[in-house]
Amino acid sequence: MDFLNAIILLLNYIFVPALTYGSQLAIGAIFVTLIYGILRFANFATGDMMSFGTMVAILFTWYFQSIGLSLGFLPTALLAIPFAILFMTLYMLIIDKFVFKYYRLNKSPPVQLAMVSIGVMFVTQAVVRIIIGPSDRRFFDGEKFLMRANEFKEMTGLNEGLAIKSTQVITIVVTIILVSTLFWFLNMTKTGKSMRAYSDNEDLALLSGIDPKKIVMITWMIAAILATIGGVLYGLDKSFKPFTYFNNMLPIFAAAIVGGIGNPFGAFLGGYVIAFSEILLTYAYKKFFMYVLPESMEPDSLIQLLSTDYKFAVSFSILVIVLLYRPSGIFKGKIL
């Protein structure tokens, strides 16, 4: 019984939250890696692009709520996502036309494009804060829990409860659907294949008649989808605050590089690597050992490897270690 309790404890406090957080990071990391692989620059506006998409989704959610439209037990925001994606695509294409295109055609070095993306970051941040303000916003509605801790305890008779929030399930399900569609698109369709070819070797791809304009446009569209969905999922699960989104850029970068930048599958797994290591290393295992060990050996301290304040620091340290020992990432990406 104690053993089961210990397992449920780990599931509740480590596995489910890490899986959710990892999914959110994974979507962001694929976004970074796609932009890096095809447009060839490190996009420092990542977090703010996500917050822009989320902001549009929130505005639509509010509109739907005001006219009484809802999805029942599901959050209204899911209904708003397609509209937000449309807006986001438009925004991305406008940015590309007025900002990035010039440097791409001039074949500027990646550093210059990265600098330009900092300009985009400032502008996007300003637009988001001017439209919706810098404060914390929750836009979740519908049923909050799929399973409450108490219900689980009654059902199984265990001491430990397993609470599953509906946002966690939504995040994981949406991620699975989104990522598998994306991989199907990249690996099976002709456009997807030409995108990969373009990413792999631009000159050869151009030689074989691939239209770079189309590739770039489709990349921005996919980027818009990923940014919006990733942002909305994070906002539903936690809350929407422009500053937090800006900061989320850092673990997302870490995930993309750990997985091997330019490699979407690596980025996907990188998200989970970062999320699990963050949570595994900062969790206090005292209760777990109380269940597992006999009473005489019960620990006094919290058995916490690092305090939770260092959550971010963990993922960055992993990144530094990976950069040192395997600069191309765990799953071979581009060579640095």
Add this chain to the structure above:
Amino acid sequence: MRKNLNVIAAYSIMMGLIILVGIFQSWNIALSIFNLCLISAVMTMGANIQWGYAGLINFGIMGFTALGGLAAVLISVNPVQEAWSVGGTNILLSLFLIIGIVLVVRFVLKKYQKSKIRSYAISTIIISGIIIIRFVSEPGIEAIEEVNPAKTGFLGGIGLPIIFSWIAGAFFAGGLAFVIGKVALGLRADYLAIATLLISEIVIAIIKHEDWLTRGVKNVIGLKRPAPYEVNLQETDWFINLVEKFNSGNLALISDINERQAALNQFVIEGSSIFVKLCYSGLFLVVVIILLILTQKALYSPWGRMMRAIRDNEEAANAMGKNVVKQHLLIFVLGSAIVGIAGAMLVTQDGLFTPGSYRPLRYTFLIWVMVIVGGSGNNFGAILGGFVVWFLWIEAAPIGLYLVNLTTAGLEDTHFLKVHLIESVPYFRFLMMGIGLLLIMRYRPKGILPEKIEIK
């Protein structure tokens, strides 16, 4: 003289703008803008050495600034004797342990060939070392944080005048830069940017949460000052006489003796804070001028030529027998040390150390905007960038308010759009920075004052 006309013109316009602020807003605001402009100028000089001279991207400016600030605390605060007596030994022991681990790892690295066993041995040494250090330091840290947590709760510093921290800050930041450089300088440019950005976040996380060292988010307030205190100035005779002399024209107009005294008091209070700010300006100006002379000399020396050669064509420079790796490391350390000086200056001016206020947007990306806008590779350009961008950063809100009022003049004061826009005026500074950066990068990619290399 003619060649430098645009430099002189740009700086005159900048000073003119600051003087305008002095006339129309207040001299206090103008001077605080000027002081922060000077500090920003030091930071941009540091970043410019790395980016403009050598083409190294350093997005870790925030971390080096914070380390400079930490130096200001550790140098100037008086030691907390009680904390040292309860936890000092543990902390010192941990410090020796860290040094020991580093030495052992170095020894293993030197002595044995690269192999799997060596990597495992090193990771075992490091992990077990960390666990031992935790066991040693934990009781000490807890005891230190128990000591009067509302006021101290940390080890304190060594109680020297705060000016020394400017040098110490340079050493702190330079030391960190040395470690980062050893690890990360081999990376390609944009990876170096990401790596330094993330490492600086780690530095901030440590400064924020190691309360025994820095008091963490509880902040350290009331640091020593290199300048006199306003309260003391207001009671000194020579200062009151000075203010009286300055404002004699205004005072003479007031006939009533009581009113005249009240007016004089007002002038003295205002004058004292201006005087203190002027003291800071003087100190900062000295630093900026010294650094400017040194960096200019370096730029036109054989060493500067070599750096440009490395920047423009690494392989060719390498083929000429220049040690690219070593020079990159050197310039990374030098630039970061300058940023560390700026960090210490900033904390000195504020008189308080707030680890929570270090954010990448303000301390990394804004500095980069300054370098790019001003003109990378040109020290005068970098300093000008610091001035222009900081000036706009502060004055963006009034300008934004003016623009909002202008564009929404037709609307009523209670119209929701107007109210909303006026509320969001502070964020216009982000918009200005972004658009400014994009425009400069597009139409004047070398900055306001571009790099100019004269062959003498």
